[in-house]
Amino acid sequence: MSPVYIFQFFILFIGVNSFTLLIYMIYYGQLFSSICCDTFEKQYDYIIVGSGTAGSVIAHRLATETNYTFIVLEAGGKGIPLFDIPVLGPLLHGSIYDWRFETVPQENACLAMNNKKCRLPQGKIIGGSSKLNNMIHVRGNTSQYVDWFQAKYGKDFIEQQFQFVEDNILHLNEIKYESEFASAIIEAAIELGYNTIDEFDKGFRKSKVSQNNGKRWSTSDKLDISKHVLTNAFVEKVNIKNNIAYSVNVLISDKKYKINARKGVILAAGTYNTPKILQLSGIGPRDVLEPLNIHIIQDLPVGLNLQDHIATGLDLILFDKTLAVNPMNMLNPFHIFEYFVNGRGPLTTPGCEAIGFLSTGGDDTPDLQFMVMPVGISADRGTHLKTSLGINQTIWDNYFAQSFDKHAATILPIVLHPKSKGKVYINRTGPKTPPCIDPNYLSNLDDVKTLIDGIKLVIKFANTSPMKALGAHVNSIHFPGCEEYLIFSDEYWECYVRHLTLTSYHPVGTCSMGHSASDSVVDTSFRVFGVERLFVADASVLPTLPSGNINAAIAMMASLFFETTIKSTGVGLTSSISLVCKKTDFLNDYVQRICLNEKVSR
Structure with missing residues (x-):
């Protein structure tokens, strides 16, 4: 790891762990207060x-x-x-x-996660x-x-x-801050013949978010x-x-x-x-x-x-230059000031700058949603996102960490109506024992096919002129565990989605x-x-x-x-x-x- 990445890791590590310490102090302080009052x-x-x-x-x-x-x-x-x-x-x-829920070990999915278990975040908070x-x-x-x-x-x-x-x-607003990626995706959609939309329909639009003056x-x-x-x-x-x-x-x-x-x-x-x-x-x-x-x-x-809405494709799109939304930008004092004073700037980013709905079957009913995310999980250099998703260390070292010299982003294809249940x-009987959760991800082959079709559409977007102008290209590193398959073949992508299976938390x-x-x-x-x-x-x-x-x-x-x-x-x-x-x-x-x-x- 180069000195630059070590420095970035150190800065982000301090930031993440300081925030984690603050979280615990706030939680237990409020807990003590509730006991008393x-x-x-x-x-x-x-x-x-x-x-x-x-x-x-x-x-x-x-x-x-x-x-x-x-x-x-x-x-x-x-x-x-x-x-x-x-x-x-x-x-x-x-x-x-x-709540820190996770699935039971999955037979057909989550193979890139520790113990073949996908993490299932759910808010335990007002x-x-x-x-x-x-x-x-x-x-x-x-x-x-x-x-x-x-x-x-x-x-x-x-x-x-x-x-x-x-x-x-x-309170609903248009996003207050966006990277170059958001506009490029809309332009790429138009180049590919898709519409821009206001509500649910085939096409793409920039995200409408539940925010008030830039805050959640x-x-x-x-x-x-x-x-x-x-x-x-x-x-x-x-x-x-x-x-x-x-x-x-x-x-x-x-x-x-x-x-x-x-x-x-x-x-x-x-x-x-x-x-x-x-x-x-x-x-x-x-x-x-x-x-x-x-x-x-x-x-x-x-x-x-x-x-559950299942997805894949983290860090599949790489850029040769850094986009306007990135972790180091969040630590810029000017942007912190801009958020607290004007409710604007990169701290207001929802993580998803644009969404789209497309059909893989040629009819008018979309079966895929796309979430356009300007940063990937490698952006924090392994300080938090790797652990929160449960990515195993071998996968991290041999895939995600290999892209530190690029800016990773994601166009996340999501199966809207999965057949796997x-x-x-x-x-x-202990009330505090977590429930067993078996989503049976990708047990139906139709869901696998839909995700593969979604990845192929992502690649089409990456090859459009608006995306090429930003230096976008598809991550060509062979995904660990799928080396036996010809890269970018259908067999490779099936292996890929079964390894890198993601929940949309839905x-x-x-x-x-x-x-x-x-x-x-x-x-x-x-x-x-x-x-x-x-x-x-x-x-x-x-x-x-x-x-x-x-x-x-x-x-x-x-x-x-x-x-x-x-x-x-x-x-x-x-x-x-x-x-x-x-x-x-x-x-x-x-x-x-x-x-x-x-x-x-x-």
Whole structure:
């Protein structure tokens, strides 16, 4: 390694580890403060589990449009405004604000990762994964969402929910700073005959991001955290009696409590944690629960139908010169000043400067998304991104580290609707034991073919005149483990994608919505089949993946849940036995608690 790279590594190492130390100081300082100062009631009208995009939208609308009492239980911490600097988002991956999930060893994918396990970052912080993502706002194919709800709601109504969230909860902006790569990609798309687009369609556009004055903006930023959110509150299970959900067990500062819900428990803990909580509560597949001696309340396909946007192609595009977005630029005092004073500059970069949607089948429906990223993982010289992705050392040394003399960038092809499906399941009853996550990546050969077609399109882009003008070329280093194949042949690319398999952090489907309890977990009103007053309203209910980044679709879905299940009915219960009482009606409340034979402890 040359002296220049050693110096860069040293500077970045100090920066990354100083930030990591700061993260721990902030987290434990806030944890100590919450132990001393946080208070909560014994019961509320609604309990929301999880403060991610969905939970925060529901909480915001409950707070502003109803007089219901509610509490949001968040297992993670609060974070600080410093974390909202967009360029720092990747540094939260693998931190104490990340659940640090990973897959079980994969047979057909993740071969370049340690132990054949892909890392699965998920936010453990107020705001959830929207505090770790690329902030890209994509509505996707809105016609698809009509199918999610079995045509119960029309396209116009669904688009109204998008509009409500965009106008009242999110802040959306065009990107504030971009490298030369962004414009070159748009020009290259035009040269290849593709359109520039505004919303979901075949073609390319520069990214629209969820930012406010250059800083990351999440749906949780609209919440009164001190009033409605309890942090470091780890929900263990939902308590159910007579097929009615009435409370949750929650661990707060190593003490167990039960908090009652008069009208409903709303699970919004995410695609991995929500099925785990349901299974621990006795709702899930019989073959998962019986071996663990968990009393089965409802035999439902909880944890099945896991889908994720899979991608590949990190550091596949190399440039002979450094682009305007690079790690050393982030340390420039002028750019730091520009961010804090004007909300502009490279610190506002979302990591993805442009997106595109293309079809490999020749029809009008895109099956690939492309994310244009001006830096690769080799840019930080191995100080953080290698570890957060779990790249094994041999792959790093023999592939990524060999490009230090170039500027690496990525056009990431993403399979929009993969046919490979997996599952999430518990194998122990300990609430703090992570769930087993088996996405079964690339088990369907159609997904492999789509990714290979995507790589071929990336190569076409690299060979356009706008890209050549920047000195772009395809990384010709043979990927370790694929040396037996002719480089750039279909056999080589299949080996490549099976090694360098990447998640886009878009898991859905593990508590799928539908008409029947035989193949679904919730109905089209988000009610868990067979259990009153228990709802799921997060990415886990989506029966299929949206056509693009999922944050916007999740926010829409959460708004629709509130509009149709809470606001329109006024109650969260459809039962012939009325256990719902007005919060001012002490007698009914007292009778309800006696009926459920539950003592609420604190």
